[in-house]
Amino acid sequence: MRAVAVSEFGATPEIMELPVPEPGPGQVQVRMRAAGLNPFDWKVADGVLGGKVRHRFPLVLGGDGAGEVAALGGGVTGFAVGDLVFGLFMRLRDGGGSYGEYAVADAVGLARIPDGVAVTDAAALPMAGTTALNLVAEAGVARGQTVLVVGATGGVGTFVVQLAAARGAHVIATARPDAADAVTALGAAETVDHSAGPVAAQVLARYPHGVDVLIDVASDHAGLVAVAPAVRWGGVVGASTWAVDPEALAARGIRGFNLDNRPTAADLGQVADEVAAGRLRVAIESVVPLEEAPAALARSRAGSARGKTVITI
Numbered sequence: 678m679r680a681v682a683v684s685e686f687g688a689t690p691e692i693m694e695l696p697v698p699e700p701g702p703g704q705v706q707v708r709m710r711a712a713g714l715n716p717f718d719w720k721v722a723d724g725v726l727g728g729k730v731r732h733r734f735p736l737v738l739g740g741d742g743a744g745e746v747a748a749l750g751g752g753v754t755g756f757a758v759g760d761l762v763f764g765l766f767m768r769l770r771d772g773g774g775s776y777g778e779y780a781v782a783d784a785v786g787l788a789r790i791p792d793g794v795a796v797t798d799a800a801a802l803p804m805a806g807t808t809a810l811n812l813v814a815e816a817g818v819a820r821g822q823t824v825l826v827v828g829a830t831g832g833v834g835t836f837v838v839q840l841a842a843a844r845g846a847h848v849i850a851t852a853r854p855d856a857a858d859a860v861t862a863l864g865a866a867e868t869v870d871h872s873a874g875p876v877a878a879q880v881l882a883r884y885p886h887g888v889d890v891l892i893d894v895a896s897d898h899a900g901l902v903a904v905a906p907a908v909r910w911g912g913v914v915g916a917s918t919w920a921v922d923p924e925a926l927a928a929r930g931i932r933g934f935n936l937d938n939r940p941t942a943a944d945l946g947q948v949a950d951e952v953a954a955g956r957l958r959v960a961i962e963s964v965v966p967l968e969e970a971p972a973a974l975a976r977s978r979a980g981s982a983r984g985k986t987v988i989t990i
């Protein structure tokens with residue numbers, strides 16, 4: 678089968694001809710139709726988990742994907758050959774990922790694609806959609822709160838904006854001028870241009886007492902330290918980038934957390950149901966064929982994502 682893989686950490690991802698992966702007990706083999714790109718995919722290729730988890734090479738890249746069930750491993754119930762499914766396909770120990778014609782997933786990491794949800798939308802949902810879901814839930818976003826979303830224009834942020842607005846929050850989204858209209862259309866009440874000056878100062882000029890919640894999916898530790906003063910005493914700060922120092926924030930009465938998103942099948946089903954019901958939109962920036970996945974990964978690395986990139990297979 679054709680797949681996009683790396684031969685070692687740091688190698689340039691390339692199209693390779695590789696054996697079709699076979700499902701073991703508890704696993705499902707899927708004929709992939711689409712894969713969703715996440716920054717984590719190129720971070721894994723760079724070796725971010727090297728030394729922590731065993732990797733097998735060639736390593737097929739990609740975690741998120743969607744397709745049609747082709748075969749079931751022993752003991753799998755709840756799925757049948759031909760079902761349209763989506764979910765989590767990264768299996769570093771076996772060299773498996775979603776950027777290939779076939780991929781294998783643990784059955785517990787898959788959910789059915791509901792009627793009315795496009796395969797490309799389903800492929801874009803798993804990591805970004807459930808990370809947003811769990812960030813908003815763990816932050817306890819509630820009606821009437823002011824919620825600052827840093828990184829609002831990317832894959833996770835476009836979902837955070839919608840989910841926080843759906844809970845009745847007043848969402849302030851970071852956006853460069855080119856992306857302000859799009860993030861407003863997703864539910865942001867107002868935007869802050871993070872390229873025009875420090876975000877904290879811009880937000881405090883409008884909200885002198887600070888916002889109730891900061892959800893940050895873009896800042897490194899120094900960036901988080903710089904933006905955190907925008908949060909009021911007793912507020913909440915959650916990040917997907919491991920930038921939060923909970924103890925430092927506690928000194929200001931703020932509850933801080935770093936989300937390590939481990940999506941369940943129930944999480945996957947919940948975000949897909951929101952899409953099926955028309956309450957959540959998948960902001961897709963580009964759809965590219967498998968051959969162009971290496972170039973798409975390079976673009977993701979360069980930054981300026983505007984929603985999700987999907988790879989069709």
Ligand SMILES: NC(=O)c1ccc[n+]([C@@H]2O[C@H](COP(=O)([O-])OP(=O)(O)OC[C@H]3O[C@@H](n4cnc5c(N)ncnc54)[C@H](OP(=O)(O)O)[C@@H]3O)[C@@H](O)[C@H]2O)c1
Pocket residue numbers: 715716717804805808827828829830831832833834851853871894895896900916917918919936937938939977980981982983984
């Ligand atoms: N902890 C977990 O379990 C978990 C799960 C999922 C994702 N993540 C991580 O979360 C991060 C976001 O993922 P993603 O998929 O949303 O990435 P993405 O699609 O690449 O989007 C990043 C967005 O952040 C914006 N941005 C960059 N620097 C910014 C700044 N200083 N202030 C405001 N906005 C800024 C970018 O726009 P501009 O370039 O125009 O500024 C872009 O729109 C990544 O680091 C990813 O690895 C972690």
